[in-house]
């Protein structure tokens with residue numbers, strides 16, 4: 001494909017934030033294209049500042065570029081000003097490192113982090129000059145591959161991708177690369193490559209599966225063909241200490257959402273909160289050792305010059321060696337004035353010790369996620385924290401000098417009643433009271449309690465995959481009730497928009513019939529859907545109905561225990577039987593202990609590693 005790089009450069013001065021498009025950042029990788037066996041375009045279907053904050057992209061970028069004959073480049077969705085200029089000047093979508101058109105690469109890979117980025121995939125393929133549908137792309141085009149959490153139900157995007165990687169990509173991506181090189185040397189045929197790729201564990205080739213539907217719209221059968229496995233199982237990396245982890249990050253020239261070094265401390269989560277997809281699809285928990293985290297964090301700070309790094313995981317305080325790790329990290333971080341942040345702290349994991357150690361770090365606002373306002377509902381969602389624990393924790397934080405606390409809740413959780421909604425406000429009022437009970441609180445400083453209430457979206461591979469999502473009317477009613485229950489200015493309230501959550505709900509549990517809907521909505525102008533200024537709810541709803549589908553069928557319908565789900569031929573380790581058991585326990589407000597207290601037999605021990613084999 002032709003690319004006028006001079007013309008491209010002239011566009012940089014005509015757009016907002018040109019640093020999104022120029023490339024050339026510190027630690028970005030340059031290679032000689034002519035020497036490469038594989039060129040990989042790693043695409044994040046959202047803006048630069050969002051994608052550049054994503055740890056998974058940094059890992060795979062480093063992993064690919066550590067191979068001598070592979071060059072991986074970063075690609076983001078341009079903002080509308082740049083997109084307009086690119087289309088007007090016939091500049092195809094390009095890799096930031098080489099500024100070559102990605103249509104000339106071997107692979108175009110997308111990470112699917114959230115459903116509202118689906119149209120971003122189509123927009124980027126279109127900008128690249130690559131046909132949207134896999135069936136319209138022959139050997140002249142790159143292979144289009146997807147991964148990330150939304151690949152656990154990739155069916156609404158099945159027609160656009162050649163294959164998906166299920167689970168963790170560190171090992172399987174390299175296996176796919178080797179296979180591709182073999183096919184390239186032997187005279188590449190796309191269909192033959194895909195048939196053989198489907199035999200690699202964790203590789204799902206949607207075109208090798210036929211889906212039929214019952215008259216009521218539910219899935220009747222998913223049938224594998226051409227030797228593809230009937231069920232595709234996700235991949236995990238068993239030993240995180242020997243796993244590749246980059247010791248450098250590309251350092252942006254502009255502000256991004258999370259502009260700091262990030263050190264992954266473990267994968268998975270022991271907890272089993274019933275609403276949380278990540279808590280199930282990343283099982284089992286596997287930890288890195290203190291030595292590994294220390295070495296990798298230090299190397300990252302040295303190579304980037306970052307003055308802040310965060311410890312990344314789903315629940316930082318569940319790291320078993322935290323009290324050894326923190327002093328180890330502070331030993332070198334403190335003298336060089338490097339700040340450490342610990343996101344994802346659980347309320348019950350905030351010990352006095354931890355509070356003291358955090359005190360020497362930058363004192364930013366603390367966030368906790370009780371998720372529900374009453375004990376009954378917290379038990380139903382298996383959020384094993386009590387009101388007393390929450391109060392003790394905020395009290396410790398206030399004693400430690402904090403005066404701002406953010407509390408995260410969800411509205412629309414299964415079994416929720418008015419009492420639960422009012423309970424959110426009641427709990428926030430109690431937190432305010434705790435602050436004013438502290439005798440030596442800072443003079444003249446008030447407390448700020450920020451309550452953020454998102455709308456619950458039932459997701460595949462969770463115990464709530466059978467549950468109806470609240471309708472938008474129900475959610476609006478609950479938002480009004482919550483708002484009227486807050487009676488002090490010390491509590492600030494914010495919530496997610498119910499319309500975007502509704503669309504997320506439709507797409508999350510969608511099937512292949514939504515592919516045509518997504519394509520049509522995109523062609524009518526839907527893109528950057530996660531940005532409220534670009535979100536066109538009515539266009540989406542009209543388009544779904546144009547295709548004879550009902551959005552409520554996907555979002556607001558209670559599923560029968562034995563319904564075949566569009567994602568049932570994909571295996572993320574947790575069994576459907578276990579998830580149903582958890583669903584039934586939720587309706588009885590009955591909790592399940594976490595993995596380190598007792599194994600509940602979720603199925604993930606079949607992977608042969610991690611917490612399942614720790615002695616209890």
Ligand code: SF4
Pocket residue numbers: 283284285594595598599600601602603604605611612613
């Ligand atoms: S098999 Fe048991 S220990 Fe392992 S992840 Fe599942 S519940 Fe936890």
